[in-house]
Amino acid sequence: MQRIIKFYAYGHYLRLLTLILGFILILSFDSRLYAQNATFRAGASTSNITPPLGSGLVGNFGIPPPANYVHDELHARSLVLDDGTTKLVFVVVDNVGIIREVFDEAKRLIFEETKIPAAQILMSSDHTHSASSASGLGNLRGGWNAGMPLDDYQRFLVRRIADGVRIALNNLEPARVGWGAGNVPQHLFNRRWKMKNPVVNPFGKMDQVLMNPGIGNPDLLAPAGPTDPQVSFISVQSLKGRPIGILANYSLHYVGGVPKDHISADYFAVFANRIQELIKAEGQDPPFVGIMSNGTSGDVNNINFGATAEKHEPYAKMRIVANDVANEVLRVYQTIQYKDWVPLRAAQSELNLKVRKPDSEMLAYAQKVLSKPESETPVHRLEKTYAERTIQMNKWPDNVNVLMQTFRIGELGVAAIPFEVFTEIGLEIKAKSPFRSSFTIELANGSYGYLPSPEQHELGGYESWLGTNKVEKEASRKIVTEILNLFNQVKP
């Protein structure tokens, strides 16, 4: 400050000189020439977020079973990239789905501590089904809980996420960056099936589509949607070739198969460990960090409903899948080209979506279902659950603002959507993206349930049910449009 004041005191000439200098400075900031002289850096970290035993494990219907065992620790995994002017932060958290309030608070803390703006931070849940709730406890989960004070685990998570980013920043070092994609089609199955005969849903209506219809169900007609076999990844290495981190993206709901009271990061952590082993990055200081982010997997899981049932020991299936995905990443990893510098950009917007609220007919139906005596045979086994959810949805506001975000990493585009996005939507974004390569991270920056396309809404099924789906049926259209807008804002 003092120096600037002194400068101005010399009068006209210096003032003019400053102006010119300033102009040159501005110009050079914009030019690639300047930027390529800047050093590209990367740093990664893991931060432990394992909940205490006794915490309810969420991911399935019914009362969350209390955790009695930690099979593998849960983490918030961070990757920070820095092109000399812009830092981008990825955080992937081992959780089934984290609400916006928790992510926002973590971003606020990170900005306070590191001055990285929220728009440059992309946080997501990987959708492990063997972790405790970060979206409130009991009825708060799935309810409208914006403005509620964060609970113990949420506060712990916020602190740990922010610490993880600080640690990754401490680990920043000159790096080169590369990306690539392979294919692992054999583990992906669209879990929504068109049925020969319509099936009843919890609202007493008929659906054409059944989610997880049961293996070898004779009523199966055809899968209701596609899968996206691509596994994409970003790799950063030190200038000497030591692996710093790999952020992968694959559109698979999750692979669990853990005893019901086990805490685990499911197949996501197995992938991270396996890729570390494959690239011989063990025992490094700082440690290599493998990360598996979830793609657009709202309707894609690991169960082949058209085949015969297989039995696997606990944790065996996730190893098979994770190892195959890691092997494919390794295969492509060995061929990718690294760049010493690429430009980084971020853009985000708030998209206003209508909340899908029950009409009076649905509310009346819900009340009727809830007043049924226990002895009466339900029309659908989940009718009471969905009656409650119908009433819960009525308490939501009429509109919600959801975060839409895109990152540019050189020629690679990354989109972030706070829903469990259907695979067909992810494929559409990849096809229409202005980037040569791109992928979408789901459950990012918030968690508002499933995002079927309007066509899938027509077909019905679990993901389209009120309560499971929370926003207007046209939402996916608006989201794709907005993501493409934002891609265009950050593209080369």
Added chain:
Amino acid sequence: MKRAFNFQKIMDCLFQLRLLSGIIILLFQFPSFAQQAVFRAGASTANISPSLGEGIAGGWMPLPLATHIHDELHARTLVLDDGKVRLVIMVVDNVELPREVFDAAKKLITEETSIPKERMMMSSTHTHSSTWAGHEINPPEPSMSIRTNSAGKYPKPLDDYQRFVVRRMADGVRIALNNLEPARIGWGAGTVPQHVFNRRWKLKSPVSNPFGVSEKVQMNPGIANPNLLEPAGPTDPQVSFLSVQSLKGKPIAILANYSLHYVGGVPKGHISADYFAVFADRLQELLKANRQDTPFVGIMSNGTEGDTNNIDFRGPVAQYPPYEKMKLVANDVAQEVFRVYQNIGYKEWVPLGAAQMELTLNVRKPDLQLQSWAGKAIQRVKPDHPMEKVFAERTIQMKEWPEKIDVIIQTFKVGDLGIAGIPFEVFAETGLEIKAKSPFEKSFTIGLANGGYGYLPTPEQHQMGGYETWMSVNKVEKEASRKIVTEILKLFTQVKR
């Protein structure tokens, strides 16, 4: 049915019933019965890394705040089960946990698992790169000592980090219990003399301490100080360990014990488990026990390290980049454990036992003369000794302590191996004395176990003075080490029966 009939017949005769009970009791005590029981072991780690921004203990006030986690901190647990008795051995990455934290964890574990507290031996590693989990994490006054507030204000509600650690310790025991599997057990000891140095040196000419008294001994006197005469005490070069494997030979855990204060050398602001974790990782690597499901757990417990560190004061000065020295030491210790490990004999079953008592010790309180010195020293503008003010404050703080404290003295029997637990930073010579006089074939002592009450010099070392003997660094009567050794030997004899 037939048995029930027989039983009914016996029930008819009171005398016969008594006889039967006698036989049953005899059977229970007789090894041949017990050997039919299955020996099991299970281990776990529980993550106890603190949040960034907390003060890192180990050095002097004001505490540097944590800005980075270099390696995660853990509570490492080994559970042994002979079919009748379960023993829990837990080692926590902390500089010195107070009894309150251990007690709270034990209470929770007893509630959740019914394991009585006498059968849990919990200790701190003495890493110097962990968050303080004593009473004053954020002392109201920066100059106030963090170390003297442990027993004085007991009981005091646990703070956030202490509660977190307690929960994790209890979870760690539950996880280790879940991991229990039929196991065989062995133990052994090697020697790693090259990394242990007695840090207390006798001097050619005495030096003044913060209390204005001349002393013959100086702690960490500086490398190649020309005033050095000789080390004031011995070191214990032994690294002892206990190994448990599955019946198929898969390593479950190794609990090691080496009498070395710590090896740090980490940048300021770094959270780290120091050399203790490097040892655990390196040993796992040597055993090719990476990526097991259930994971192998390596554990380094601290022995009797109060006067032993890793600095060769004879010189020359050696410079190491951060984390290098700890790797060097940990690798050598792991290598020696691995050497002996390959030759130890395993047993399918050994009897387990535990005994503990509460020993009442007089607290070392400042007399009137010392109090009046402290009162003056606090106000002195130009101190005679750089630490004068700190020790004046600490001296006054010692007044707040109760007259007496009860400390836990504990022993475990693992077959022919005896393990002692002492809640102090015990001097090497005390540890050597226990090893020599122990009724067990092999034994070792875990320091900072079940509490942390500072240094425990012998009466002879008190005579010579030096840091570890100073009021507040040492908190209990000068005869304490004698009483403790006597008590440990009694408990060893008791548990060996």
